[in-house]
Amino acid sequence: MDKRTFLKYTSRKLRSNMTPAELYLWQRIRRKQLNNLQFYRQKQLGNYIVDFYCPKKKLVVEVDGGHHYISGEIVDNDLRREKFLRQVLKLNILRFTNLDITKNIHSVIDKIVNELR
Secondary structure: OHHHHHHHHHHHHHHHHHHHHHHHHHHHOOOOOOOOOOOOEEEEOEEEEEEEEEEEEEEEEEEEOOOHHHHOOHHHHHHHHHHHHHHHOOOOEEEEEEHHHHEEEEEEHHHHHHHHH
């Protein structure tokens, strides 16, 4: 299986197996609920898959579990990925933890809306 096919398959699988925090956020940003802007979930961008993407505003929203904050390969991969998204694709990235979303969804939505202006 080539890389593109693999990423397509993986993004489909991720869409059907979203975390509770991702689902909670998705319910609030889908169907143009924020500033009438379309978001896509588990979107392939280059060789990466982002959690949520608004192409009109070039905004990526990432929902991170605790494994993203420990040292090692995962953190290094996140840094490479973020560098590519920011420098090559010229995207803005907002990151939230699962805890941010489940405990303070209103603040998360406010931050996303501010970035969409």
